[in-house]
Amino acid sequence: MDIIRQAEEYARNMYPERDIFHGWEHIEEVRRNVRKLADFFPECDFRNLDLAAVFHDIDYSKPEDHVSNSIRIAEEFLVSMNYEIGDIQKVKSIMRAHGSPESCKKENMLEGQMLYDADKMTRITPQGFVTLTLYCVVYMKMKLPEAVQYARKRVRWLHKSLNIGYSENIISDDYAELKKILRKL
Numbered sequence: 424m425d426i427i428r429q430a431e432e433y434a435r436n437m438y439p440e441r442d443i444f445h446g447w448e449h450i451e452e453v454r455r456n457v458r459k460l461a462d463f464f465p466e467c468d469f470r471n472l473d474l475a476a477v478f479h480d481i482d483y484s485k486p487e488d489h490v491s492n493s494i495r496i497a498e499e500f501l502v503s504m505n506y507e508i509g510d511i512q513k514v515k516s517i518m519r520a521h522g523s524p525e526s527c528k529k530e531n532m533l534e535g536q537m538l539y540d541a542d543k544m545t546r547i548t549p550q551g552f553v554t555l556t557l558y559c560v561v562y563m564k565m566k567l568p569e570a571v572q573y574a575r576k577r578v579r580w581l582h583k584s585l586n587i588g589y590s591e592n593i594i595s596d597d598y599a600e601l602k603k604i605l606r607k608l
């Protein structure tokens with residue numbers, strides 16, 4: 424079995440335990456976005472990018488520490504699989520890049536930008552907006568109207584923070600639909 428299949432099998436069971444908003448479905452959505460972006464960048468290191476996508480939110484038990492905690496789980500798994508050390512470092516850098524625009528800039532790599540965008544694109548859709556709003560209510564303990572306002576600002580910010588022009592093209596229909604909904608709220 425190749426490393427991607429093994430990683431999928433390992434991670435698929437772990438996600439539902441860690442956080443209902445970052446279940447396996449979110450990972451599949453991010454990976455679909457990664458594949459769409461990879462069509463424009465055939466030179467990218469797709470295997471390590473896909474591995475980083477599989478593990479990027481695997482430990483969301485403490486949202487503020489999820490990047491470093493998820494990296495630790497990915498590293499433990501990849502080491503146990505005797506995955507090459509240089510590739511492990513690359514997977515870790517890509518995962519680190521998805522945390523914030525600052526860390527994305529710091530890692531300074533195409534695959535990091537691709538994972539950052541693929542992840543944020545999942546929020547810049549009507550469904551993503553609803554999920555984000557619920558997250559604010561359940562985890563950040565906001566009242567619903569406050570959560571709606573926060574999520575509205577956040578999705579606009581996320582859209583502006585995208586790194587790659589192709590990402591905006593890929594989500595343009597979803598974003599147009601979302602803006603229509605936001606105007607009515």
Ligand SMILES: [Fe+2]
Binds near residue numbers: 445453479480542
């Ligand atoms: Fe994510």
